[in-house]
Amino acid sequence: MKTVVITGAGGVLCGTLAKALAKQGYQIALLDLKKEAADKIANEINAAGGKAIGVAANVLEKESLEAAKKEVNEKLGSCDILVNGAGGNHPLGTTSNPFLMEVDLQNTTEGFKTFFDLDAEGIKFVFNLNFIGTLLPTQVFSKDMIGKKGCSILNISSMNAFTPLTKIPAYSGAKAAVSNFTQWLAVHFSKVGIRVNALAPGFFLTDQNRALLTTENGELTARGNTIIGQTPMGRFGEPEDLISTTLYLCDDASSFVTGVVIPIDGGFSAFSGV
Numbered sequence: 001m002k003t004v005v006i007t008g009a010g011g012v013l014c015g016t017l018a019k020a021l022a023k024q025g026y027q028i029a030l031l032d033l034k035k036e037a038a039d040k041i042a043n044e045i046n047a048a049g050g051k052a053i054g055v056a057a058n059v060l061e062k063e064s065l066e067a068a069k070k071e072v073n074e075k076l077g078s079c080d081i082l083v084n085g086a087g088g089n090h091p092l093g094t095t096s097n098p099f100l101m102e103v104d105l106q107n108t109t110e111g112f113k114t115f116f117d118l119d120a121e122g123i124k125f126v127f128n129l130n131f132i133g134t135l136l137p138t139q140v141f142s143k144d145m146i147g148k149k150g151c152s153i154l155n156i157s158s159m160n161a162f163t164p165l166t167k168i169p170a171y172s173g174a175k176a177a178v179s180n181f182t183q184w185l186a187v188h189f190s191k192v193g194i195r196v197n198a199l200a201p202g203f204f205l206t207d208q209n210r211a212l213l214t215t216e217n218g219e220l221t222a223r224g225n226t227i228i229g230q231t232p233m234g235r236f237g238e239p240e241d242l243i244s245t246t247l248y249l250c251d252d253a254s255s256f257v258t259g260v261v262i263p264i265d266g267g268f269s270a271f272s273g274v
């Protein structure tokens with residue numbers, strides 16, 4: 001039985017992927033900063049007849065990841081597949097408006113942020129969480145894969161890595177780094193038999209973007225409406241939309257596929273808007 005380690009597994013998207021992978025017979029280590037969130041999903045998997053453990057881990061601290069690896073190795077054996085799912089944005093790396101207008105420089109509303117107000121610490125937080133938070137777990141867990149067959153790494157980039165989204169320069173740049181790293185690592189690991197690929201999800205309604213895309217009574221914000229208008233398939237993604245591509249990239253069915261970043265975005269990144 002292959003062991004899959006998933007970071008950010010207590011979250012919406014990776015929790016769904018954990019359950020789907022468990023259904024296929026993989027045993028799952030769910031790593032998350034919030035152990036209760038990881039445990040909750042592990043319990044659901046175990047109750048449904050699968051095998052899973054929740055493990056506390058911070059993807060930004062190597063010692064924490066080493067401790068998590070020790071626990072995974074003791075309880076489930078060595079890691080075959082790593083899904084680097086932990087990631088996200090931060091308001092301190094986000095501008096209030098999509099375009100800078102001269103009048104914005106006089107805006108004294110509390111919390112209003114132009115490009116000039118972006119906080120370097122906020123930008124670093126987002127870069128670290130998405131990029132360093134992909135690199136460190138890979139350093140720790142891919143050591144288990146060397147010399148074994150059928151091992152792979154799946155990163156979670158974003159469709160904003162192809163073309164940056166307005167307002168979120170830190171998150172767009174950090175995910176572009178994740179896509180670039182996916183290709184770099186695919187080449188670097190090609191002689192030791194570890195495939196490295198990524199998903200580039202489009203817009204999925206989750207806790208990290210719900211407030212940006214919907215109002216308190218569930219209606220679309222102006223930004224939410226723009227997104228749906230720019231998505232040829234005319235809807236947000238559902239977490240389940242990520243399952244089949246994940247299963248394919250983790251399975252030997254994709255044994256000659258490495259270094260790809262697959263958009264799962266209802267056509268958003270293919271559409272020029274005209």
Ligand code: NAD
Pocket residue numbers: 007008009010011012013014031032033034037057058059060084085086087088089129133156157158159200201202203204205206207208209
């Ligand atoms: P989510 O916020 O529901 O889940 C993220 C999980 O990561 C949370 O459980 C959180 O506790 C955990 N986490 C945060 N910091 C951590 C750390 N330092 N160490 C370990 N765990 C940590 O988010 P989601 O929407 O399910 O996103 C999952 C991935 O998909 C992220 O990489 C995100 O950037 C990416 N993504 C999401 C969307 C979307 O529309 N939701 C689109 C494109 C890409």
